[in-house]
Amino acid sequence: MYKATHPYEAQQEHLLSFSVGDTLCILEKNNESWWLASNSLGKVGYIPRTYVTKEKNDSSDVVLRSVNNAIEELIASAPAGMLKPQQQALLKKLIAHKESLIANIKSRSSSTKRRAPPPPPPHEHEVKVSPEPSVSESTYSTASPNALSSLPPAVPQRNTSLTKPEVMEKESFSPAPSRHDVPQELGSELLGILKTTLNTNESKSRAALSAVLLAMKSGIPSLGSTLDEIMETIPKENVDEECDKLGLALANLQEIKDDAQQRNWAIGNDEDKIMGILNEILSELTSLDKKSSIKLLSHDQHVALHTLVDYHQMETRVSLRLVVLQIFGVICSLSRNLVSVLLATVLPLEIAMDITNHTQDTQKTCYSSLVMSMLFSTAEAIPFGHYGRLNQAFIGFLLNYIEDDIDDVEQDEQVVEMFINIILSFNLHFIVPSENIVMKSIISRGTCTTLSEKIMILVNRGDDPVLLEEHWENNETERPPPSVLKFLQDIFSQRDSATFLxxxxxxxxxxxxxxxxxxxxxxxxxxxxxxxxxxxxxxxxxxxxxxxxxxxxxxxxxxxxxxxxxxxxxxxxxxxxxxxxxxxxxxxxxxxxxxxxx
Missing domain, CATH: 1.10.220 (Annexin V; domain 1)
Known part of the structure; x- marks a missing residue:
C-alpha cells in the first residue's frame, strides 16, 4: 500500500484524484511516471508516482480488500453490466492482481504452520489387515505397511484411465477440462444468444458476455482456467488499446507544463524526457483511428488541446517546438471542430509572432506556416481580438518576403510557397472586399510580381493548396470556396486591385x-x-x-x-x-x- 504525500486533482477521466494521506493500492507500474492505482472506495485510475510513498506496514489483507472493492466498483459502474473494452482490460488486471495476492497469502500461511509429526510405526503384535484394493492388484501388493503409510494419496491426472469400471461409478470422477473440451464456436454461440435476448448489437453483447465471465472468474477462482478458455473463443473486436498510451502521454505533458509554470523556467536536462513524451503523443495520434483520437482530444472541454497550446506558448527550445507544431498539424487534419477550438486560442497569434521573428529558421517557419494555413483553411470567422496581430502589417510582412524585399533576409522558395498558402487561407475569412485586409495590403504594396506568377501557376493547375478535403467529404454545403479562385474574385472585385495581373x-x-x-x-x-x-x-x-x-x-x-x-x-x-x-x-x-x- 502507498500513502499520498501531495494532493492531486485529475484532469482526465482515466486519472485518479486523491488527497494528502489517502491510502492507495498500486495495481500496475508499467509506466515510468504514472502508476495504475485504486483508492479505498474502489475507484481506479492512473496517479503520478512521485506523489505517493510506500507504507512501512503493508498488509496483504488490506490490499486484497482494496482490490475487491475496485472490482465491485468497476462492475457496478457499467450500465446493465456492459463493460467497455478498456474497462474489461482493467477488470482483467484487477482479477490477476487478486489471484496473485491470494497465492501470496496462502504461501505465507503454509510456510508459518507447524508440520504434523509423522505417524508412529505399527507395533509388531498388531494384525495387518489389507483392505480390498480398488485399483490394479499389482499396484501395492508388494509394498510394506511402512511404505503404504508414507505414500501420498493418488492425484487424478488428465487422461488417467481406471482399471475397474465400478471405481468410476463410485467416485463419479471427471477429469479437469482441457482446452479442446471448450468448443471453439462456444463464444460465437453465447454472443448470438445475448444479441437475441438483449436485442442489442454485437459490440454491447460482447461487452456483456465478457463482464459476466470476468465476474464469474472473480467469484469462483477455481473455474478461472475454464472461463479463460471460454473467453478466448469470443470473436475479437478491433479495439485500439493505444488510447491509454496517448492519454498518459498527454497527462505527462500536463504535469510538465504545470511544473514549468510553477518554476517559470526550464530545466536544461529535461529535454530528452519531454522529447520522448512529445514523440509518443505524435506517434499515437498518427497511429490511432480518427474517432478515438478525436474523442480523447475533445474530453473535458478539450483540456488536452489547451495543454498543448499552453506548453507551446511557454516552450522556447526549437527542437521541442518543432514536434509540438507537428502534433498541431496532425490534430488539424483530424477534425474541423478541433481546428475551430485551436483557432479560438492564442495559437494563431503565437505562430504569427514566431514567423515574423524567426524567418531565417526555414524548418520552423515552414512548420509554423503549415499549421497557420490549416487553422485558417475552414474559412471560419477569426476572433476579433486576433486582428490586433493578424493585421495589415503581418500580411505586408508576408508579401515583402514573397517579393524578396526584406533586408538581410535570404529568401527560401519553400517558405515563399508556405507564405502564399497563409495568404490564400487567411483571405477565405473576408466576405466584404472593402474590409479585406489581404486586398488592402496588396493595394498598398502595388506590384506583386512573384505572387501573381505563383497564383497563375496554381489556377492553371486547378490546385487548392489549403483545402483539407477530408473535413468536407460529408458536408459539401459548408465547404469553403476554392481559395485560389476566391483570391482572384476578390482581386477583381474592385478597380484598385484589378491591376494585380x-x-x-x-x-x-x-x-x-x-x-x-x-x-x-x-x-x-x-x-x-x-x-x-x-x-x-x-x-x-x-x-x-x-x-x-x-x-x-x-x-x-x-x-x-x-x-x-x-x-x-x-x-x-x-x-x-x-x-x-x-x-x-x-x-x-x-x-x-x-x-x-x-
Whole structure:
C-alpha cells in the first residue's frame, strides 16, 4: 500500500484524484511516471508516482480488500453490466492482481504452520489387515505397511484411465477440462444468444458476455482456467488499446507544463524526457483511428488541446517546438471542430509572432506556416481580438518576403510557397472586399510580381493548396470556396486591385476561364466560381480594350443559358445560379460579345 504525500486533482477521466494521506493500492507500474492505482472506495485510475510513498506496514489483507472493492466498483459502474473494452482490460488486471495476492497469502500461511509429526510405526503384535484394493492388484501388493503409510494419496491426472469400471461409478470422477473440451464456436454461440435476448448489437453483447465471465472468474477462482478458455473463443473486436498510451502521454505533458509554470523556467536536462513524451503523443495520434483520437482530444472541454497550446506558448527550445507544431498539424487534419477550438486560442497569434521573428529558421517557419494555413483553411470567422496581430502589417510582412524585399533576409522558395498558402487561407475569412485586409495590403504594396506568377501557376493547375478535403467529404454545403479562385474574385472585385495581373497573365487567365466554361458539366459548382470571376473581370478591368477570347466566351455563355434542366435538384439549383450570373453578364456586358454571336 502507498500513502499520498501531495494532493492531486485529475484532469482526465482515466486519472485518479486523491488527497494528502489517502491510502492507495498500486495495481500496475508499467509506466515510468504514472502508476495504475485504486483508492479505498474502489475507484481506479492512473496517479503520478512521485506523489505517493510506500507504507512501512503493508498488509496483504488490506490490499486484497482494496482490490475487491475496485472490482465491485468497476462492475457496478457499467450500465446493465456492459463493460467497455478498456474497462474489461482493467477488470482483467484487477482479477490477476487478486489471484496473485491470494497465492501470496496462502504461501505465507503454509510456510508459518507447524508440520504434523509423522505417524508412529505399527507395533509388531498388531494384525495387518489389507483392505480390498480398488485399483490394479499389482499396484501395492508388494509394498510394506511402512511404505503404504508414507505414500501420498493418488492425484487424478488428465487422461488417467481406471482399471475397474465400478471405481468410476463410485467416485463419479471427471477429469479437469482441457482446452479442446471448450468448443471453439462456444463464444460465437453465447454472443448470438445475448444479441437475441438483449436485442442489442454485437459490440454491447460482447461487452456483456465478457463482464459476466470476468465476474464469474472473480467469484469462483477455481473455474478461472475454464472461463479463460471460454473467453478466448469470443470473436475479437478491433479495439485500439493505444488510447491509454496517448492519454498518459498527454497527462505527462500536463504535469510538465504545470511544473514549468510553477518554476517559470526550464530545466536544461529535461529535454530528452519531454522529447520522448512529445514523440509518443505524435506517434499515437498518427497511429490511432480518427474517432478515438478525436474523442480523447475533445474530453473535458478539450483540456488536452489547451495543454498543448499552453506548453507551446511557454516552450522556447526549437527542437521541442518543432514536434509540438507537428502534433498541431496532425490534430488539424483530424477534425474541423478541433481546428475551430485551436483557432479560438492564442495559437494563431503565437505562430504569427514566431514567423515574423524567426524567418531565417526555414524548418520552423515552414512548420509554423503549415499549421497557420490549416487553422485558417475552414474559412471560419477569426476572433476579433486576433486582428490586433493578424493585421495589415503581418500580411505586408508576408508579401515583402514573397517579393524578396526584406533586408538581410535570404529568401527560401519553400517558405515563399508556405507564405502564399497563409495568404490564400487567411483571405477565405473576408466576405466584404472593402474590409479585406489581404486586398488592402496588396493595394498598398502595388506590384506583386512573384505572387501573381505563383497564383497563375496554381489556377492553371486547378490546385487548392489549403483545402483539407477530408473535413468536407460529408458536408459539401459548408465547404469553403476554392481559395485560389476566391483570391482572384476578390482581386477583381474592385478597380484598385484589378491591376494585380500583367496583360499577358490576364490573357492566360481568360484562356483558363474559357477552357473551364467549355469543359465543366451542367450542375457543376465549380463552374459558378469561374462565372463569378469572369463577371469581376468584366466589371473592374480593361477587358473592353482587348476583348480576348470574346467569341469563345460568348458562345459558352449562350450555350449554358440554353441548357435544359437536369434531373437532380442539387444540379438544377447550381444551373440556376449559373444562369443568374450569365443574365447579369449579358445584361451589362452583352455588347462585348454581341458582334461575334450570330
Amino acid at each position: 500583367y496583360t499577358n497573365d490576364m490573357n492566360v487567365l481568360l484562356d483558363i476561364i474559357t477552357r473551364n466554361l467549355a469543359d465543366l458539366s451542367s450542375g457543376s459548382k465549380l463552374r459558378k466560381e469561374y462565372l463569378d470571376l469572369l463577371l469581376g473581370i468584366l466589371s473592374n478591368s480593361n477587358y473592353s480594350e482587348s476583348r480576348h477570347r470574346s467569341v469563345d466566351i460568348g458562345s459558352s455563355l449562350h450555350r449554358i443559358k440554353d441548357e435544359e434542366q437536369p434531373e437532380s435538384l442539387e444540379e438544377r439549383q447550381a444551373l440556376e445560379f449559373d444562369k443568374h450570373i450569365i443574365d447579369e453578364i449579358l445584361s451589362n456586358y452583352g455588347h462585348l460579345f454581341s458582334s461575334n454571336i450570330l
